[in-house]
Amino acid sequence: xxxxxxxxxxxxxxxxxxxxxxxxxxxxxxxxxxxxxxxxxxxxxxxxxxxxxxxxxxxxxxxxxxxxxxxxxxxxxxxxxxxxxxxxxxxxxxxxxxxxxxxxxxxxxxxxxxxxxxxxxxxxxxxxxxxxxxxxxxxxxxxxxxxxxxxxxxxxxxxxxxxxxxxxxxxxxxxxxxxxxxxxxxxxxxxxxxxxxxxxxxxxxxxxxxxxxxxxxxxxxxxxxxxxxxxxxxxxxxxxxxxxxxxxxxxxxxxxxxxxxxxxxxxxxxxxxxxxxxxxxxxxxxxxxxxxxxxxxxxxxxxxxxxxxxxxxxxxxxxxxxxxxxxxxxxxxxxxxxxxxxxxxxxxxxxxxxxxxxxxxxxxxxxxxxxxxxxxxxxxxxxxxxxxxxxxxxxxxxxxxxxxxxxxxxxxxxxxxxxxxxxxxxxxxxxxxxxxxxxxxxxxxxxxxxxxxxxxxxxxxxxxxxxxxxxxxxxxxxxxxxxxxxxxxxxxxxxxxxxxxxxxxxxxxxxxxxxxxxxxxxxxxxxxxxxxxxxxxxxxxxxxxxxxxxxxxxxxxxxxxxxxxxxxxxxxxxxxxxxxxxxxxxxxxxxxxxxxxxxxxxxxxxxxxxxxxxxxxxxxxxxxxxxxxxxxxxxxxxxxxxxxxxxxxxxxxxxxxxxxxxxxxxxxxxxxxxxxxxxxxxxxxxxxxxxxxxxxxxxxxxxxxxxxxxxxxxxxxxxxxxxxxxxxxxxxxxxxxxxxxxxxxxxxxxxxxxxxxxxxxxxxxxxxxxxxxxxxxxxxxxxxxxxxxxxxxxxxxxxxxx
RNA sequence: GCCGGAGUGGCGGAAUUGGCAGACGCCCUGGACUUAAAAUCCAGUGAGGUUAAACCCUCGUACCGGUUCAAGCCCGGUUUCCGGCACCA
Numbered sequence: 072x073x074x075x076x077x078x079x080x081x082x083x084x085x086x087x088x089x090x091x092x093x094x095x096x097x098x099x100x101x102x103x104x105x106x107x108x109x110x111x112x113x114x115x116x117x118x119x120x121x122x123x124x125x126x127x128x129x130x131x132x133x134x135x136x137x138x139x140x141x142x143x144x145x146x147x148x149x150x151x152x153x154x155x156x157x158x159x160x161x162x163x164x165x166x167x168x169x170x171x172x173x174x175x176x177x178x179x180x181x182x183x184x185x186x187x188x189x190x191x192x193x194x195x196x197x198x199x200x201x202x203x204x205x206x207x208x209x210x211x212x213x214x215x216x217x218x219x220x221x222x223x224x225x226x227x228x229x230x231x232x233x234x235x236x237x238x239x240x241x242x243x244x245x246x247x248x249x250x251x252x253x254x255x256x257x258x259x260x261x262x263x264x265x266x267x268x269x270x271x272x273x274x275x276x277x278x279x280x281x282x283x284x285x286x287x288x289x290x291x292x293x294x295x296x297x298x299x300x301x302x303x304x305x306x307x308x309x310x311x312x313x314x315x316x317x318x319x320x321x322x323x324x325x326x327x328x329x330x331x332x333x334x335x336x337x338x339x340x341x342x343x344x345x346x347x348x349x350x351x352x353x354x355x356x357x358x359x360x361x362x363x364x365x366x367x368x369x370x371x372x373x374x375x376x377x378x379x380x381x382x383x384x385x386x387x388x389x390x391x392x393x394x395x396x397x398x399x400x401x402x403x404x405x406x407x408x409x410x411x412x413x414x415x416x417x418x419x420x421x422x423x424x425x426x427x428x429x430x431x432x433x434x435x436x437x438x439x440x441x442x443x444x445x446x447x448x449x450x451x452x453x454x455x456x457x458x459x460x461x462x463x464x465x466x467x468x469x470x471x472x473x474x475x476x477x478x479x480x481x482x483x484x485x486x487x488x489x490x491x492x493x494x495x496x497x498x499x500x501x502x503x504x505x506x507x508x509x510x511x512x513x514x515x516x517x518x519x520x521x522x523x524x525x526x527x528x529x530x531x532x533x534x535x536x537x538x539x540x541x542x543x544x545x546x547x548x549x550x551x552x553x554x555x556x557x558x559x560x561x562x563x564x565x566x567x568x569x570x571x572x573x574x575x576x577x578x579x580x581x582x583x584x585x586x587x588x589x590x591x592x593x594x595x596x597x598x599x600x601x602x603x604x605x606x607x608x609x610x611x612x613x614x615x616x617x618x619x620x621x622x623x624x625x626x627x628x629x630x631x632x633x634x635x636x637x638x639x640x641x642x643x644x645x646x647x648x649x650x651x652x653x654x655x656x657x658x659x660x661x662x663x664x665x666x667x668x669x670x671x672x673x674x675x676x677x678x679x680x681x682x683x684x685x686x687x688x689x690x691x692x693x694x695x696x697x698x699x700x701x702x703x704x705x706x707x708x709x710x711x712x713x714x715x716x717x718x719x720x721x722x723x724x725x726x727x728x729x730x731x732x733x734x735x736x737x738x739x740x741x742x743x744x745x746x747x748x749x750x751x752x753x754x755x756x757x758x759x760x761x762x763x764x765x766x767x768x769x770x771x772x773x774x775x776x777x778x779x780x781x782x783x784x785x786x787x788x789x790x791x792x793x794x795x796x797x798x799x800x801x802x803x804x805x806x807x808x809x810x811x812x813x814x815x816x817x818x819x820x821x822x823x824x825x826x827x828x829x830x831x832x833x834x835x836x837x838x839x840x841x842x843x844x845x846x847x848x849x850x851x852x853x854x855x856x857x858x859x860x861x862x863x864x865x866x867x868x869x870x871x872x873x
Numbered sequence: 874g875c876c877g878g879a880g881u882g883g884c885g886g887a888a889u890u891g892g893c894a895g896a897c898g899c900c901c902u903g904g905a906c907u908u909a910a911a912a913u914c915c916a917g918u919g920a921g922g923u924u925a926a927a928c929c930c931u932c933g934u935a936c937c938g939g940u941u942c943a944a945g946c947c948c949g950g951u952u953u954c955c956g957g958c959a960c961c962a
Contacts, residue, residue, distance in 0.1 A: 419962070487962090
């Protein structure tokens with residue numbers, strides 16, 4: 072048999088389609104009595120340039136695992152969909168004058184074609200498209216539920232604004248001071264912003280991680296993102312004023328080392344007491360300077376401390392009643408903690424830099440460092456600290472300090488998170504309309520549930536308005552409406568949701584994609600959830616995964632989903648780099664198009680190579696000549712059909728070892744070594760010169776998840792029953808995977824001196840007897856005195872001699 | 874700066890978790906087949922040395938040191954690269 076991929080790949084794809092063998096059985100349907108396995112990959116954004124090989128890698132991992140699970144007897148759901156709202160589509164629409172709906176449909180068609188050509192075993196009856204009204208109706212519905220439950224709020228805030236895209240970006244979308252989409256500089260702008268109160272779920276998102284099986288680095292990133300810190304809130308009285316200055320600190324035990332206070336430039340108490348502040352003009356000019364800086368400049372570039380002393384306001388240290396000066400400085404952020412800090416220069420490097428620059432006292436309260444040189448942030452004995460003196464353990468001294476603060480009534484223990492609330496609106500056309508109306512009398516009013524979906528109105532001109540208005544604001548018939556509460560005149564919200572919205576719950580829709588009455592039925596959710604295995608890119612481990620866990624946990628609290636965490640297990644694939652070892656990008660011109668590879672070598676070769684190129688979780692550069700190595704492998708495999716012969720005991724043993732290796736390796740995503748094991752086995756077949764039909768059928772099943780088309784063809788030509796893709800996964804006989812004879816290394820003083828063949832499991836005496844007959848070992852021992860013999864059963868024999 | 878991960882031949886990468894370092898593949902070299910080339914098949918392929926040939930010797934898993942009969946793997950330190958977070962109090 073020859074590997075004529077052009078003829079066979081389409082043929083088998085059509086046969087699979089016609090027989091619907093990858094269609095998952097819903098509860099009650101035939102097949103649902105099997106154990107379920109819900110394999111999820113991150114659905115793509117259907118861009119105009121089509122898929123690249125990275126997409127293929129992202130899906131190939133669970134493709135192989137779910138194909139094997141099917142052969143293991145599971146009812147597998149491996150769905151696919153499209154996360155299709157978003158800026159690039161809208162920009163194409165603006166540039167080409169094509170409606171985003173049309174652009175999206177074209178791109179989805181292109182992606183679907185490519186996915187089918189790769190032979191992926193997706194259940195195509197469950198395709199989800201986030202831009203479909205029947206889908207985004209439920210995105211809006213969940214939003215309204217959040218609104219109803221107080222998780223949606225609106226606030227005027229300084230926002231990250233991209234002047235190029237004319238859109239407000241979340242902190243996450245504007246990392247490094249550059250727009251995530253067009254990479255131009257972000258500026259700060261005051262705007263009305265819709266927020267989702269994700270911080271309300273910070274603790275649940277953190278503790279929920281204990282229940283799930285994510286790769287350790289993935290878990291760690293989420294923990295860092297949530298950024299929980301434990302400490303205390305302390306209220307410092309302002310001298311001769313009623314108000315208290317409230318601060319947050321992780322080291323309340325350093326209270327005796329406080330020599331100044333710092334407020335963020337935007338702190339409201341400054342305005343309140345402006346009349347008492349004698350240098351208000353100086354402060355105002357400093358504030359104006361800070362407002363000009365972007366968040367990027369404030370946090371990245373300006374490591375040099377700046378600030379201004381507030382003349383006329385001082386604070387009183389609650390533990391020793393000392394009067395201490397207050398500064399404003401932009402190294403303190405309004406957005407974290409209380410927007411003010413107590414500064415302990417001896418034990419915080421930022422406070423230390425500031426104190427040095429402004430000539431403020433530095434009081435040591437923890438022994439162990441040299442505070443004349445730098446801040447000491449380590450542990451040590453407490454000194455100069457009144458009731459805390461003598462403590463030499465951070466934990467104890469903090470506990471004692473909080474106790475005292477609570478007794479004095481000027482503070483309490485508390486927790487802070489780095490995670491911020493989620494800015495949830497965009498001034499763009501191609502997104503889910505936010506289903507809220509603004510009524511002159513009633514304020515913000517939810518669109519009634521029965522009026523959903525609130526459809527995106529049709530229009531021709533999608534460019535955002537001047538000043539970053541949503542294009543929807545130009546459609547008067549859309550904007551002007553009646554208040555659902557009072558019936559009076561009202562205006563519709565014209566902002567749309569961010570792209571993260573639709574991807575926050577898509578996996579739920581897969582469970583019941585055609586349901587018109589609910590986002591998914593209780594019965595089906597109960598059957599399918601949680602996702603058993605979710606694989607995707609590292610870049611989505613924080614934003615998308617945290618957002619979607621938040622939505623899911625909210626639905627769980629409403630009793631609408633069955634288990635507390637959506638994803639039981641999460642892994643991530645590594646990037647495919649260009650042949651030059653650099654990240655693939657259009658500008659570098661090093662992008663490999665999967666279509667080209669399929670045209671030349673076929674989908675089986677592409678899939679096999681992508682999984683063979685290296686560790687699945689690591690980045691690896693593309694190598695066209697290595698692709699040819701996989702082509703050779705599959706051609707040699709195809710030729711086995713002309714090498715049928717008698718059963719060979721040695722090959723049978725190797726076969727069972729191979730089954731064991733491939734089975735274990737697939738389950739742990741070590742696809743590269745699984746393929747290597749099959750290559751080795753095939754090399755042995757070529758050494759022997761023939762293979763029995765039964766063994767070849769087994770090898771065909773092992774290879775099927777990787778290269779399904781050629782395996783179906785082989786299966787058919789050997790007279791296998793039904794589809795190879797539905798055949799039972801081979802089992803191995805443990806006894807046959809163990810050799811009766813072992814080759815073990817013999818060392819003298821740790822150096823290899825010979826190799827001997829021993830019966831498996833032999834005792835030391837037996838082995839030693841065999842070794843004494845080995846010339847090279849014995850000559851190495853010649854004239855030496857044996858001090859010690861170390862024998863590790865079936866592995867190694869080391870002789871220590873002098 | 875902090876938190877993760879990594880550093881192994883000419884290249885991509887293996888190594889049962891402390892037990893023969895370099896599986897498998899690529900590249901390259903030689904041979905067979907061919908008028909020739911491609912393809913295919915067979916053989917060789919970490920470096921250096923002794924040698925007629927080696928199945929002999931030495932070195933070798935980023936660097937320095939340690940533990941051990943035995944270290945790519947464990948411990949202490951250094952360094953480089955990748956990913957994430959970052960004036961987070």
